[in-house]
Amino acid sequence: MRKLATAVVAAGLFFGGMGVAVADSWHGVPLLKTTGAQFEEGKYKWEPAGQANGAFHVKGNLNDVGVDDNHNVYLQVKVHGYGWNRFDGTQKKSVWLDKVVHDGATRYTTSADVRVCQNRGSLRPDNCSPTSHFKRK
Numbered sequence: 001m002r003k004l005a006t007a008v009v010a011a012g013l014f015f016g017g018m019g020v021a022v023a024d025s026w027h028g029v030p031l032l033k034t035t036g037a038q039f040e041e042g043k044y045k046w047e048p049a050g051q052a053n054g055a056f057h058v059k060g061n062l063n064d065v066g067v068d069d070n071h072n073v074y075l076q077v078k079v080h081g082y083g084w085n086r087f088d089g090t091q092k093k094s095v096w097l098d099k100v101v102h103d104g105a106t107r108y109t110t111s112a113d114v115r116v117c118q119n120r121g122s123l124r125p126d127n128c129s130p131t132s133h134f135k136r137k
Helices: 002-023
Strands: 032-034 037-046 056-064 072-079 085-088 094-101 111-119 132-135
Touching (some): 037 072, 037 111, 056 072, 056 111, 085 094
Antiparallel strands (some): 032 037, 037 056, 056 094, 072 085
């Protein structure tokens, strides 16, 4: 009886560990683009509750594809409906971003939104890609 209980507990730990490994793996972000800006080769993952505050972790290349327009680009990420976090690119270049965004009031983040934008100055509104929505499963 004791051996059976030990085997059941070991199997539960093994399969439970497999579920955690799958939940923490990287997933692809679809190409985000708008006039003059794009975020490509993007990936995201949900950090575990005990690591990085259970954050939404995103990385990829932020590209200024409108090299002759003299406008900068940026990536915006928000979690749980809070305000946008802005991560600036470099004008006329591609930069690698690796950012972690979390809600300090909760143990882990359950939803996130991502979009790429072109900064068109103070007189004209910025143009942004459609927003991609992600949910922790």
